[in-house]
Amino acid sequence: MRRKLAAGNWKMNGTTISLTEAENLAKAYTSPSVDLLICPPSTLLSRLSETLGNSPIATGGQDCHAATSGAHTGDVSAEMLKDSGATYVILGHSERRDTYDEESEEVRAKAGTAMENGLTAVVCLGESLAQREANNTLDIIGGQLAGSVPDGATGENLVIAYEPVWAIGTGLVPTLEQIAEVHGFIRERLIRRFGEETGNAIRILYGGSVKAANATEIFSVADVDGALVGGASLKASDFSGIIDALEKA
Numbered sequence: 001m002r003r004k005l006a007a008g009n010w011k012m013n014g015t016t017i018s019l020t021e022a023e024n025l026a027k028a029y030t031s032p033s034v035d036l037l038i039c040p041p042s043t044l045l046s047r048l049s050e051t052l053g054n055s056p057i058a059t060g061g062q063d064c065h066a067a068t069s070g071a072h073t074g075d076v077s078a079e080m081l082k083d084s085g086a087t088y089v090i091l092g093h094s095e096r097r098d099t100y101d102e103e104s105e106e107v108r109a110k111a112g113t114a115m116e117n118g119l120t121a122v123v124c125l126g127e128s129l130a131q132r133e134a135n136n137t138l139d140i141i142g143g144q145l146a147g148s149v150p151d152g153a154t155g156e157n158l159v160i161a162y163e164p165v166w167a168i169g170t171g172l173v174p175t176l177e178q179i180a181e182v183h184g185f186i187r188e189r190l191i192r193r194f195g196e197e198t199g200n201a202i203r204i205l206y207g208g209s210v211k212a213a214n215a216t217e218i219f220s221v222a223d224v225d226g227a228l229v230g231g232a233s234l235k236a237s238d239f240s241g242i243i244d245a246l247e248k249a
């Protein structure tokens with residue numbers, strides 16, 4: 001049985017004041033029935049990890065370098081994330097694939113380094129609107145999945161996030177049938193590559209305009225094991241509506 005996961009990606013949002021939102025969340029969820037994760041900007045990671053202290057809410061980075069250390073100005077290593085209290089790291093987000101031309105091969109190298117450092121890699125996959133309209137969604141997702149996930153993935157060290165690029169921050173959400181098709185396809189590919197047991201243990205999150213108002217129906221879809229939430233994870237009052245829906249799913 002896969003434990004569900006509600007993950008917040010704060011992206012490039014948040015300063016010290018935002019720690020209060022995490023504190024409010026920690027007060028509200030002292031023993032949640034689902035896993036909870038916040039991935040703040042790296043400037044807040046240490047303080048957020050300290051603020052959350054013994055709360056069950058985990059913290060994570062939003063990217064890491066494939067190398068363990070060295071002359072990489074501006075980058076953050078997996079070891080640094082771990083040292084800042086993180087247990088997860090988001091990798092291959094479409095905003096990084098787009099802005100920094102991150103290819104799946106690079107994402108795979110980063111995920112390997114993250115896993116070696118004891119982090120759980122949240123590997124993001126997603127098609128653009130043009131790719132969906134050209135009926136290429138499953139080809140794109142299949143290629144990104146095969147290319148971005150390293151060998152040795154398990155239900156512990158890997159989470160997949162399906163985030164259609166056109167649904168991120170737009171208020172547009174795929175139909176439940178479209179979500180079911182892609183999540184079912186990812187599940188099948190994971191089983192084919194890693195075997196029945198591991199393939200079934202890896203969690204698959206949906207991400208893209210998830211809100212309290214649409215969370216219940218999204219969580220009703222087979223193989224949706226939780227959500228990777230952007231905008232609606234910034235305020236505890238918004239994120240808690242999504243967490244509550246996941247706890248009831």
Ligand SMILES: O=C(CO)COP(=O)(O)O
Nearest residue numbers: 009168169208209230231
């Ligand atoms: O990109 C996302 C999470 O990683 C989704 O962002 P939104 O929830 O703001 O659409």
